[in-house]
Amino acid sequence: MLKYKLVSRANPRKRNEKQFYAQLTGVQTIKRCDFLSLLEKRSSMSSADVKSFLDALEFELMHRLANGISIRLGDLGSFRATIRSVGAVNKKDYDQRKYIKGVNVRFRPSAKWMREKSKTGELISFETVGKA
Template sequence: MSIKYKVIERGTPGVKGGGTKKYYASTTAREKIDLKQLSERLASISTVTEIDTIAVLQGLVHLLPEYLCKGNSISLGDFGTFTVHLRSEGKDTPEAVNATSIKDVNVTFRPSVEFKQRMKTVKFKKHSS
């Protein structure tokens, strides 16, 4: 299994005209795997039916936001952990910070140690243009 990449040129951020440009590896456009494809594959490698798998994954779609909005982080064992992070405006005093200071809510996924180890075994393949 290998991750396909392409070579892209990027300038220096914040420099007019891009400054010194360098070349970097970047992942290529990926095929999106939908819920049905994922559930079919999970069913093929387990004793759980495709319908049961879809039901569990749909349940996660409903429960994760509920628990995250209550301030919980959600650990899915060897998969990883989901947490909520806020982006807000900086204020001069603690009293000036309120709900309107919050500009965005981001859900972060932090892979487990085992997950990270499995990703370290990945190979790379240069995409021919």
């Protein structure tokens, strides 16, 4: 369940008007060892096998992303690298050390996941918490 609160923000089109937006709250992080235990329970693999697989998955994801390769993981979705940069006045002055500010990894859920899971409430449900 995704818990959210309503927050008041300025309307981007009319700055003097406020609108209410949903903002996630109470996002929790699961530790790797706990996640491995969950995966072990849902598969026929031992904890060592699950750890080995996850190690390989992490290594290959990072290696492929660092080489500009997008990774599609079936019905889950895909990962791709993007870069953050600032503009230069002209091409000849462009120095990547100065203008490229960093790398991000973007995740895009598959169309099937978005269609079948998030819209039906089968996987995702929402709860309002707090006050705006």
